Amino acid sequence: MGQPVESESGGVAQPELPPGQRVQRGWPVTHYGPVPKFRPERWEFRVFGATADGEKRCWTHEDFAALPYASVVADLHCVTKFSMIGAEWGGIPARAILEIAPPASEVTHVMVWAEYGFSSNLRLADFAAERTIFATHKDGELLTAEHGFPLRLVVPHLYAWKGPKWVRGVEYMTADRRGFWEERGYHNLGDPWKEQRYSYQEEPGDGPDL
Numbered sequence: 001m002g003q004p005v006e007s008e009s010g011g012v013a014q015p016e017l018p019p020g021q022r023v024q025r026g027w028p029v030t031h032y033g034p035v036p037k038f039r040p041e042r043w044e045f046r047v048f049g050a051t052a053d054g055e056k057r058c059w060t061h062e063d064f065a066a067l068p069y070a071s072v073v074a075d076l077h078c079v080t081k082f083s084m085i086g087a088e089w090g091g092i093p094a095r096a097i098l099e100i101a102p103p104a105s106e107v108t109h110v111m112v113w114a115e116y117g118f119s120s121n122l123r124l125a126d127f128a129a130e131r132t133i134f135a136t137h138k139d140g141e142l143l144t145a146e147h148g149f150p151l152r153l154v155v156p157h158l159y160a161w162k163g164p165k166w167v168r169g170v171e172y173m174t175a176d177r178r179g180f181w182e183e184r185g186y187h188n189l190g191d192p193w194k195e196q197r198y199s200y201q202e203e204p205g206d207g208p209d210l
């Protein structure tokens with residue numbers, strides 16, 4: 001997905017995109033509100049809610065940045081119909097967080113929290129997916145401030161709003177609850193391959209009542 005494919009004639013075919021998306025040259029900046037200023041001494045990454053042992057976890061920026069580094073190649077699909085393809089994201093896989101700070105067995109969903117109270121809800125399985133990553137780098141370079149420095153979530157198989165920039169923590173939840181855009185008209189699940197763009201498309205069971 002998202003990688004150029006060698007066609008039989010030897011040409012390079014268009015990468016496969018979810019329905020209704022088109023490739024964006026360059027990398028636009030898309031978000032609601034101002035770009036937060038990074039203050040390392042005040043920054044912390046928190047895991048809270050229904051943890052297995054009932055305790056919260058907290059990392060300083062230094063400690064979080066020292067967690068094992070991994071990378072994934074993944075596309076960003078914005079619900080406004082542009083896709084940014086083939087970026088290499090480096091950082092800490094969400095799975096690593098689940099291992100270090102395990103959720104209680106009743107946990108079904110997570111809320112990913114960012115600066116200024118921005119949030120996005122994910123099913124635990126989407127958060128635990130192999131390629132879901134808390135990115136610190138893109139294409140080998142530190143993220144820029146407007147693209148989420150020092151940390152953003154990338155959930156390759158969902159629309160990009162499911163990946164908050166300027167992430168500050170994860171809440172383990174035993175029931176689903178809508179995040180920022182999911183309360184404001186966007187689909188609770190956000191699978192671009194199913195074109196789950198808007199909440200009016202939701203079917204029973206896709207999300208909590210609005």
Ligand SMILES: Nc1nc2c(c(=O)[nH]1)N[C@H]1C(S)=C(S)[C@@H](COP(=O)(O)O)O[C@H]1N2
Pocket residue numbers: 027028029030031032033076077078079114115118146147148160161162163164165166
């Ligand atoms: N904190 C925060 N993260 C956010 C958003 C936002 O409004 N606030 N918008 C999302 C949306 S809709 C998209 S398309 C991507 C855009 O990422 P980019 O600006 O790096 O291209 O960020 C996502 N993460």
Ligand SMILES: [Mo]
Pocket residue numbers: 030077078079080160161
């Ligand atoms: Mo978006």
